Amino acid sequence: MSTETIEKAVAAYFSNIAAMNPEGWVNNFAEDAISHDPVGEPPAKVHEGFREFIGQLQAVFAKLEPTTEHIFIASNEAAVKWTMTGVSKSGKSVKFEGITIFEVNAEGKIQTTRAYWNPAQMIAQLRS
Structure with missing residues (x-):
């Protein structure tokens, strides 16, 4: 599998989150x-x-801006270190980060994600 195929799938994942585009994301x-997402919670079937x-x-959120800081590709997988910044509709700023492992299938679609991050940190920022 080409590096470009994996990079394209990862870029689409994050750009559709930023656009808050459910159809494009799914x-x-x-x-x-x-x-x-996150690892430790029960796995979810994306299309359900x-x-x-x-x-x-x-x-x-009124605005979300993901930044992919590092992408490491091996075989048909990518490990992505990311930071997400955002502003809630009530005006609260948030910043949280994590690492997501993407497995991409032969059709260039994401097969599996394993996201390592702490949602409690984001929620605490929204409540502060």
Whole structure:
């Protein structure tokens, strides 16, 4: 698999989060894709209810800006160190970071994600 294919899938993942575009985000995934986001929570089937994930972002945030700081590609996977900054609809600023492991299938779709981050840090910033 080409590096460009993996980079394209990762870029689409983050750009659709920034745009809070549920259809574009979900369409970036294979039909049977699984997401561990965050790792430690029960895995979710992306095409079963993950449009609501973007809906939740839209309900809370006026703006989200992901930055991919490092992308390490090996075989058909990428490990991405990222930082997310945002502003809630109530004007609270947030900044949180993590690492997501992406597995991309032969069709260039995301098959699996494993996201390592702490949602409690983001929620604490929204409540402060």
